[in-house]
Amino acid sequence: MRYRKIPDETVRRLPVYLRGALHLSQGGVERTSSRKLADLIGVEPWQIRKDFSYFGDFGTRGVGYDLRSLISRINRILRLNVGHKAALVGVGNLGSALLSFPGFRMYGLEIAAAFDVDKRKVGRRKVGVLVEDITSLRYLNRRGIHLGIIAVPENASQEVAEALVNAGVKGILNFAPRYIVVSRGVKLITIDIAMDLACLPYYVPAGRAVERTGFLTRP
Amino acid sequence: MRYRKIPDETVRRLPVYLRGALHLSQGGVERTSSRKLADLIGVEPWQIRKDFSYFGDFGTRGVGYDLRSLISRINRILRLNVGHKAALVGVGNLGSALLSFPGFRMYGLEIAAAFDVDKRKVGRRKVGVLVEDITSLRYLNRRGIHLGIIAVPENASQEVAEALVNAGVKGILNFAPRYIVVSRGVKLITIDIAMDLACLPYYVPAGRAVERTGFLTRP
DNA sequence: GTTTGTGAATAGTTTCACAGCA
DNA sequence: TGCTGTGAAACTATTCACAAAC
Numbered sequence: 001m002r003y004r005k006i007p008d009e010t011v012r013r014l015p016v017y018l019r020g021a022l023h024l025s026q027g028g029v030e031r032t033s034s035r036k037l038a039d040l041i042g043v044e045p046w047q048i049r050k051d052f053s054y055f056g057d058f059g060t061r062g063v064g065y066d067l068r069s070l071i072s073r074i075n076r077i078l079r080l081n082v083g084h085k086a087a088l089v090g091v092g093n094l095g096s097a098l099l100s101f102p103g104f105r106m107y108g109l110e111i112a113a114a115f116d117v118d119k120r121k122v123g124r125r126k127v128g129v130l131v132e133d134i135t136s137l138r139y140l141n142r143r144g145i146h147l148g149i150i151a152v153p154e155n156a157s158q159e160v161a162e163a164l165v166n167a168g169v170k171g172i173l174n175f176a177p178r179y180i181v182v183s184r185g186v187k188l189i190t191i192d193i194a195m196d197l198a199c200l201p202y203y204v205p206a207g208r209a210v211e212r213t214g215f216l217t218r219p
Numbered sequence: 220m221r222y223r224k225i226p227d228e229t230v231r232r233l234p235v236y237l238r239g240a241l242h243l244s245q246g247g248v249e250r251t252s253s254r255k256l257a258d259l260i261g262v263e264p265w266q267i268r269k270d271f272s273y274f275g276d277f278g279t280r281g282v283g284y285d286l287r288s289l290i291s292r293i294n295r296i297l298r299l300n301v302g303h304k305a306a307l308v309g310v311g312n313l314g315s316a317l318l319s320f321p322g323f324r325m326y327g328l329e330i331a332a333a334f335d336v337d338k339r340k341v342g343r344r345k346v347g348v349l350v351e352d353i354t355s356l357r358y359l360n361r362r363g364i365h366l367g368i369i370a371v372p373e374n375a376s377q378e379v380a381e382a383l384v385n386a387g388v389k390g391i392l393n394f395a396p397r398y399i400v401v402s403r404g405v406k407l408i409t410i411d412i413a414m415d416l417a418c419l420p421y422y423v424p425a426g427r428a429v430e431r432t433g434f435l436t437r438p
Numbered sequence: 439g440t441t442t443g444t445g446a447a448t449a450g451t452t453t454c455a456c457a458g459c460a
Numbered sequence: 461t462g463c464t465g466t467g468a469a470a471c472t473a474t475t476c477a478c479a480a481a482c
Contacts, residue, residue, distance in 0.1 A: 007451065015417040019396065033463065042398035045463095046453065053465050061464040062460040079420035086416065093316035100312045102372075103396050103413035147419055153321075171419030173412075177238065177322050179261035187422035189415050193392075194322035196408050197305065198234040200366055200390030201298035203406035226473060252441065264441095265475065272443055280442040281482035 010051045011078075015107065016041050017048060018074045022106055025067040033064035075108075085112035085145045087169065089160045090152035091121050091131050094175055098151060099127040112145055117156075134163070141168030154178040161188070229270045230297075234326065235260050236267060237293045241325055244286040252283035294327075304331035304364040306388065308379045309371035310340050310350050313394055317370060318346040331364055336375075353382070360387030373397040380407070 020041040024032055034045035052058040055077055059065040075081040086104075088095055088111045099111055115134045116122060122133045140146070148164035150157055150172060157176030164172055165186050174180055174190045182188050239260040243251055253264035271277040274296055278284040294300040305323075307314055307330050318330055334353045335341060341352045359365070367383035369376055369391060376395030383391055384405050393399055393409040401407050 005450095009451065011418055011421055012414075014421075015414040016411075018417075019414075035463085040398065042400075044453080046455095049464060050452080050466075057465075059464055060460065061458070062462050064463065077421070078417060079423070080417060084420050093319045097312035097316040098412070101412065103411075104416065107413055107417040109413065109416055146423060147416070149416070170423040173416050173419065179259065181261070185424070187419055189419060191410060191412065191415055192235075192322075193317070193320065193410065194326055194328065195231075195234040195238075196410055197323060197328055197366070197368070197392050198237075198297060198299060198326040199230055200392065200406055200408060201303050202230055202233075202296070204298070204365060204389040205404065224472095228473065254441085263475080265477095268441090268443060269474080276443075278442055279482065280480065281440045283441065 006054050010054055013043070013047070013051055014074050014078055016043075017051070018071065018078070018080075019106065021065075021067050021071045021074065025071060029067060031064050031066055032070075034059075037065070078107075080108045083108040083110060084147055085110050085143070086147035086149050086173075087111075087113040087115065087137070087140050087145050087164065087167075088129075088149045088151060089115045089134065089137065089164065090150065090156075091116040091118075091126055092151065095149075095151035096126055098149060099129055109147070111149070113140070113143065134160075137163050138167050140164070146170050148172045150174040150176055150180075152176060225273050229273055232262070232266070232270055233293050233297055235262075236270070237290065237297070237299075238325065240284075240286050240290045240293065244290060248286060250283050250285055251289075253278075256284070297326075299327045302327040302329060303366055304329050304362070305366035305368050305392075306330075306332040306334065306356070306359050306364050306383065306386075307348075307368045307370060308334045308353065308356065308383065309369065309375075310335040310337075310345055311370065314368075314370035315345055317368060318348055328366075330368070332359070332362065353379075356382050357386050359383070365389050367391045369393040369395055369399075371395060 017037065020037050023040070034048045038045040038048055058070060058073060072081070086109060088098060091114050095114070099114065104110060111129060114126060114129045114131045115137050116131050117134045121131045124131055146169060148169040150160050152160050154176040157174065157178050158180050161172060161174065161180045161182055165182055170185070171187045172182065174188060175193070177192045177194060180188060180190070236256065239256050242259070253267045257264040257267055277289060277292060291300070305328060307317060310333050314333070318333065323329060330348060333345060333348045333350045334356050335350050336353045340350045343350055365388060367388040369379050371379050373395040376393060376397050377399050380391060380393070380399045380401055384401055389404070390406045391401065393407060394412070396411045396413060399407060399409070
């Protein structure tokens with residue numbers, strides 16, 4: 001089933017598969033099956049097989065998946081086989097947390113530049129990265145930077161997005177809780193932390209009723 | 220179209236509609252239409268009307284939506300009409316950023332307790348919240364806390380999730396990049412920051428070739 | 439005229455069941 | 461036998477088009 005439109009949901013799951021595969025591989029395992037990988041990451045085996053099938057044959061029937069080739073394959077699909085540099089805009093609380101966030105490295109991602117409007121921050125280093133003045137946010141692609149991360153207050157986010165696009169950025173991860181318009185050809189993904197937390201009460205049984213099986217130790 | 224299963228995607232969008240409505244309302248506007256709200260938040264008008272239709276009649280034909288009643292309606296659906304307190308576990312870089320994150324308040328959400336294993340942090344205040352020892356994470360529901368936020372390293376995340384559930388938490392927002400098992404009746408939402416960033420290069424045209432609309436043909 | 443609310447049509451995603459290969 | 465790869469079926473979500481209400 002090659003050469004069909006790849007579902008977005010499939011693309012979203014690939015990094016999860018990759019992390020699972022890396023985890024197994026670092027534990028010394030050389031081969032896995034859709035069942036084992038699925039149990040590890042919390043999906044169903046046929047989901048994994050179906051997702052892989054959009055890109056061709058990944059494994060060997062009766063045997064499973066060779067982890068080295070699986071990892072290399074997913075890395076290539078996601079274009080993570082070459083490292084990527086990102087520019088962070090906004091070195092406040094969230095931005096600083098992102099600078100020291102350990103999770104990017106496994107995907108070959110690195111925050112290689114940081115920008116802020118606050119003159120007191122500019123010129124200093126944060127987690128080894130020099131904080132530059134936001135007005136010098138230009139020509140990022142000449143510096144090999146194609147990704148941007150927006151961690152500024154929402155009222156500045158559209159402006160920052162435009163500056164990033166003008167500087168040559170082609171993909172943006174946005175943490176500002178606001179609708180942002182970018183030109184076609186630029187991919188924007190928004191993470192809205194408060195929105196996700198705001199969904200939780202909907203799913204939570206009301207009041208003090210209904211406790212259920214599980215880890216609960218009743219007082 | 221009342222009384223049908225509400226799509227998860229609809230629930231996910233409600234906080235976005237709520238934010239848009241609050242934004243307009245705070246700007247002094249009293250009434251809006253699906254078109255205006257849609258333009259503000261970046262969706263299509265029929266999406267909004269369809270989503271609302273799962274919960275009954277929200278507006279007046281030919282007129283639009285009264286913002287006060289719209290806000291109150293969505294707040295009630297999401298159970299945000301009463302405030303919710305959350306317990307934060309892990310007061311590292313990310314946890315500290317969440318403590319000073321301004322976006323929760325508009326949804327009536329508040330981080331009311333914070334826990335960490337690090338003895339040097341315990342007893343101190345961060346953004347007005349006392350950091351408690353993680354071993355005292357108990358009986359949160361007696362303190363009126365029903366939500367938990369996990370901001371600890373991934374290897375501790377499952378353990379922390381179980382502690383939160385044992386303490387009576389019914390909804391968890393998890394930032395640890397790992398599959399976590401919780402008992403039925405507990406809602407878990409995971410935000411995987413690195414995973415989202417890792418998706419971006421896939422959508423970014425490769426190398427220095429081909430700008431413009433062209434999403435490349437698959438290799 | 440305007441704008442909502444919604445069945446019906448379309449599109450997208452997940453799940454199944456099993457053929458095909460080691 | 462064991463496990464993958466994949467059409468087909470089932471399910472879920474989005475988009476359309478228009479009647480109904482103001």
